[in-house]
Amino acid sequence: MPKAKVTFADIGITLTVPAGTRLIEVSERVGAAITYGCREGECGTCLTQVLAGAEHLADPSVLEDQVLKNMFAPRGHRLACQAQVLDGEVVVKPA
Amino acid sequence: MQTRTMSAPTQAAARIQPGQALAIADGVHWVGALDPDLRTFDIVLATANGTTYNSYVVRGERGVAVIDTVKAAFAPEFFRRLESVCRYDEIRAIVLNHLEPDHSGALPELMQRAPEAHVYLSSRAPMMFKALLKATDITPAAFTLVQTGSRLDLGGRTLAFYQTPFLHWPDTQCTYVPELGLLFSGDVFGCHFCDDRLFNDKVGDFRFSFEYYYAHIMRPFRQHVLAALDLLEPLALTLIAPAHGPVLRQNPRHYLARYRQLAAGRLDEQMVGEKTLLIFYLSAYGATRMMAEAIATGAEAETGVRVSLYDLEVGDVSPFIDLIETADGIVIGSPTLNGDAAKPVWELLASLHTIHVRGKLGAAFGSYGWSGEAVAMMEDRLKGLRLHVPFEGLRLKLVPTEEELAQCQELGRKLAHHLVTPPGELCAAAA
Numbered sequence A: 001m002p003k004a005k006v007t008f009a010d011i012g013i014t015l016t017v018p019a020g021t022r023l024i025e026v027s028e029r030v031g032a033a034i035t036y037g038c039r040e041g042e043c044g045t046c047l048t049q050v051l052a053g054a055e056h057l058a059d060p061s062v063l064e065d066q067v068l069k070n071m072f073a074p075r076g077h078r079l080a081c082q083a084q085v086l087d088g089e090v091v092v093k094p095a
Numbered sequence B: 001m002q003t004r005t006m007s008a009p010t011q012a013a014a015r016i017q018p019g020q021a022l023a024i025a026d027g028v029h030w031v032g033a034l035d036p037d038l039r040t041f042d043i044v045l046a047t048a049n050g051t052t053y054n055s056y057v058v059r060g061e062r063g064v065a066v067i068d069t070v071k072a073a074f075a076p077e078f079f080r081r082l083e084s085v086c087r088y089d090e091i092r093a094i095v096l097n098h099l100e101p102d103h104s105g106a107l108p109e110l111m112q113r114a115p116e117a118h119v120y121l122s123s124r125a126p127m128m129f130k131a132l133l134k135a136t137d138i139t140p141a142a143f144t145l146v147q148t149g150s151r152l153d154l155g156g157r158t159l160a161f162y163q164t165p166f167l168h169w170p171d172t173q174c175t176y177v178p179e180l181g182l183l184f185s186g187d188v189f190g191c192h193f194c195d196d197r198l199f200n201d202k203v204g205d206f207r208f209s210f211e212y213y214y215a216h217i218m219r220p221f222r223q224h225v226l227a228a229l230d231l232l233e234p235l236a237l238t239l240i241a242p243a244h245g246p247v248l249r250q251n252p253r254h255y256l257a258r259y260r261q262l263a264a265g266r267l268d269e270q271m272v273g274e275k276t277l278l279i280f281y282l283s284a285y286g287a288t289r290m291m292a293e294a295i296a297t298g299a300e301a302e303t304g305v306r307v308s309l310y311d312l313e314v315g316d317v318s319p320f321i322d323l324i325e326t327a328d329g330i331v332i333g334s335p336t337l338n339g340d341a342a343k344p345v346w347e348l349l350a351s352l353h354t355i356h357v358r359g360k361l362g363a364a365f366g367s368y369g370w371s372g373e374a375v376a377m378m379e380d381r382l383k384g385l386r387l388h389v390p391f392e393g394l395r396l397k398l399v400p401t402e403e404e405l406a407q408c409q410e411l412g413r414k415l416a417h418h419l420v421t422p423p424g425e426l427c428a429a430a431a
């Protein structure tokens, strides 16, 4: 199965995950400070800054895009409950 | 001789007067509202002598900024105080450090009274801002989103913004005036305490309120508190002006140090390099207790894990909450009584939302007579609190056999091993 690497910069932990993993599936397990609200891509609580490897995340859905717009999220920001890691190396931290 | 009439420390404390602002620094006034009769805040917080909603006005050479407003019911009081120090057409900026209704209640009306004013919000706040205005006919167009590093020059007075998310909502921020060493800290360093002498060196003893407020509002966001302190500690501070309770002018640093102590966690220093696993149980006839002891024995076999065993029958669960806050894993055991876990177990589980437990390791176990629902119920609660529950709980009928106790030991061993395995390896193993 294809793998990818995710680094949670706030706690300095890197882990290998299967392709398609959403950040939400691993961030709480390792104790990263990304905080969740609705967990369904609606509230924007889980806003996360992608420090590197944004191209290795699946494109945002229409809903995620809309929420990011509503929040005026700067470039390079994603919702951790939505963003899926595809391959390569991705570095994130709570926004 | 001539200093005698001026000497502030011996003077009786100035009291907040109706309709009058109170100066807290050069060109800065408190224009908030007192709510001495409030006894419960946000449904759950006891407020023994009420609270205050603190709003402030900062005057620069090029205009005036209003920092936060008050709860809607107190708007008339707030506007009277505001009018005692500025005209609405002088207001250039309205800064909201936090959009919860206790601070944003008078915002829509202020925006109408001061149409020239521009609103400054944290970049995490716009969705809440829109939600706040949706019932009004104000179009939330004129607002600027700020983040750590953003500054606003009022002429001789600068507002520098520091994002402190989750203290107490995602949108929370602090606003700092470098020329005065003055921090408008929002809910941070605040407390529910109402005293019209306003300053920390004049009001009654409010230490319990400060601690209580931390415990209920800030404590669940311990990691965010530590991040915020990293951001705020380097600032020169002569005055902290929070959104509730006394203005902190005497030894303001004390309050940062206290937050640091509270957030650091009491056991951390003693536990360097060691993982902690706490096992809690209740036992009716001794079977669940035997299981707990076997789990402990299994876990202790792993080096690098300190295992503690506690009987919940002693009653008060609050000391355990302190322990759990800094533990790496918790295991909870209860017999099934009438299809449910025992009450002290629920008391423990019900209190866990007051601390940060997300991502900790969790597991449940218990013995039962003829139906064994308690284990699944405890597991559901642990999962609902976002603990990581990788191993299925153990339910055993009546008195455990040798073989069943070996299963308990095995569960303990797996839990302890999980704690000492780096997260990267665990995820790779699961992949």
Ligand code: FES
Residues within 6 Å of the ligand: A035, A036, A037, A038, A039, A040, A041, A042, A043, A044, A045, A046, A047, A079, A080, A081, A082
């Ligand atoms: S948690 Fe609500 S959008 Fe991600």
Ligand SMILES: [Fe+2]
Residues within 6 Å of the ligand: B098, B100, B168, B169, B187
């Ligand atoms: Fe609040």
Ligand SMILES: [Fe+2]
Residues within 6 Å of the ligand: B100, B102, B103, B187, B243, B244
């Ligand atoms: Fe508040």
